[in-house]
Amino acid sequence: MxxxxxxxxxxxxxxxxxxxxxxxxxxxxxxxxxxxxxxxxxxxxxxxxxxxxxxxxxxxxxxxxxxxxxxxxxxxxxxxxxxxxxxxxxxxxxxxxxxxxxxxxxxxxxxxxxxxxxxxxxxxxxxxxxxxxxxxxxxxxxxxxxxxxxxxxxxxxxxxxxxxxxxxxxxxxxxxESTKDAKSALPVLTRGKEDRGAAVLGSLYPSLTEAVPPAPMPSLRLGQDLEIRGNNLDKNVVKVRISGRHLSQPIELDPLSGGTSEALKVHIKSESEDDGALARWAPGFYTVSLMIDLPEIAHWATNEVPFALAPDIAIETIPKDPPPGDLALSVTCRPRIREDQRVTLLFGSQQISVASVTATNASEPTNLKFFIPDVKVGSYVVRLRVDGVDSPSAEISELTSRLEFKEGHKVIVA
CATH class of the missing domain: 3.30.2000.10 (Phage tail protein-like)
Incomplete structure (x- = not known):
């Protein structure tokens, strides 16, 4: 050197x-x-x-x-x-x-x-x-x-x-030669409990392939079950761990009964089931993994797979069949939106930035206001996009058993 x-x-x-x-x-x-x-x-x-x-x-x-x-x-x-x-x-x-x-x-x-x-x-x-x-x-x-x-x-x-x-x-x-010193760890004196060595399992570790919301929606909503698919999922699953950018720490939930080696489900509670659900969760992307209790090993986590939690919206304070021109919309969103999240209203094919956000207490949804200029005569489907995740705008019709746009998410300008 x-x-x-x-x-x-x-x-x-x-x-x-x-x-x-x-x-x-x-x-x-x-x-x-x-x-x-x-x-x-x-x-x-x-x-x-x-x-x-x-x-x-x-x-x-x-x-x-x-x-x-x-x-x-x-x-x-x-x-x-x-x-x-x-x-x-x-x-x-x-x-x-x-x-x-x-x-x-x-x-x-x-x-x-x-x-x-x-x-x-x-x-x-x-x-x-x-x-x-x-x-x-x-x-x-x-x-x-x-x-x-x-x-x-x-x-x-x-x-x-x-x-x-x-x-x-x-x-x-x-x-x-660098002037920085190398770091040397102390030698290992024991391996495993009472120096038994590395733990060896006779079967494959559990692994995840995907997390699927209820069909036919691409995103999960509060109050729904998330299906987690993978391999060897019947090996002593202790908890389902959910991590996300807006969580101060991962959330651990109990899996629902009835799981198999290829799939299991976990329930995400709504505000009616959990008073703190609106404040705990935020629309956006999350990852889910499983905590496994293996012999001779402390809790071990599987790989993570992503899923999206969609904003659930309601349109407020809109007159019936408003005339063409400038339009003001007030929208509420569940779960609550965080200050650093990117929010856009999809009004038909237009993207509208949020005009104002009204802060409410943690047990209430977020109120947002939007101003849409020069609206023409027609029917418009309203969606809310938060950090790249869109609110569901369609549902399965009880009459036709097919997907149709929600009536409550339409604005008709006459």
Whole structure:
């Protein structure tokens, strides 16, 4: 693992390699290797020069979420190192701007980096006192990184300077150690009660597949039974647990008798059966699971499946056969609507935002007012949508035994 000096250690190591390579050529002796930005690389003089510019750093995808195995054992949680890929641009400047010398300089530099595909331990150790990049387990590799003409042009345009002959390289990977400590749990001394080991059952665990409201409605209403379907549901079911965003804590209910291995039912009490039902529940989506009492295991919960609890509405204060024009509707909703819920009135095919909500005590339904502009002559079905769940607007007719819109949920404008 390496410390925060790793980046400059790589730069200094590359600089030393290039400096040695170009000065091995007698005609290039005395050449300089700088590490300046592109717009400041060429100073006042005009000697032979290579500029090594670190123009980009990127997270290495292979190491970004991986802890070091030697530092963190199985069962422990550690913080991954900062894994970086470094991108360098090598630019050649010939003496007195001689392009022939520029080509010769860059050729020497590219041959050096081609032959030197990894940075050796001693090279990294000697480049900068105090750095420990040489101690990391992963080798530091050098790879030619071809850039398209567009990419190269953008890079030079950023620094508002003229393009010079250059080659790009990628150096990977540099692992900078995190300063956060790993967390180590105490060893396990016993497994299970009296060190009996893991509990083993001879049959499959119960699992849920769906929660179904009474047919043919897509959503449940207060006072109805919710049917829970799955497999192996006759294995010591203790409670039915219902969870939701607007519940301060999950509600646990007793399942109804008569359940089978594939289905059981639970009753959601209405306000006539439970005085606190209107305040306890809210329209919206919930999840249901089963609490199972298994041998040698404390209460165990199955997987969760979703269901929707629909708002039950009544239309108040509407004149009989109102004339065309602006219309005001007052609607009551059971169960009560919470302050952070999204409420929309569906008036025919229109969606109308709520105008006002009247706060009442917890034992009464929520009162809402809506204003519908420019209503034309016709018959309109009214629905209330709360957090994406619509109030039921149809019921099975006793005369035809078919689904028909509720008369009490229609507004006829004549």
């Amino acid at each position: 390496s410390n925060a000096l790793s980046i400059v250690a790589v730069t200094d190591t590359l600089r030393n390699l290039l400096l040695y390579a170009i000065n091995a050529d007698d005609e290039l002796a005395g050449a300089q290797v700088t590490t300046s930005p592109l717009d400041k690389a060429r100073g006042g003089g005009t000697p032979n020069q290579l500029n090594l510019f670190l123009y980009q750093m990127a997270i290495n995808p292979a190491w970004c979420n991986m802890v070091i195995p030697a530092r963190v054992k199985g069962g422990e949680s550690g913080f991954p190192p900062l894994a970086l890929d470094l991108y360098y641009l090598v630019t050649a400047y010939g003496s007195k701007d001689d392009e022939t010398l520029s080509h010769r300089l860059l050729g020497q530099a590219m041959r050096c980096l081609h032959d030197h595909t990894t940075l050796e331990t001693e090279e990294l150790r000697n480049a900068l006192p105090g750095n420990d990049l040489h101690a990391q387990g992963e080798r530091v590799r050098i790879t030619l990184q071809p850039l398209s003409l567009e990419e190269m042009s953008k890079l030079w345009t950023t620094f508002q300077t003229q393009y010079r002959l250059s080659a790009a390289y990628k150096v990977s990977v540099v692992l900078i």
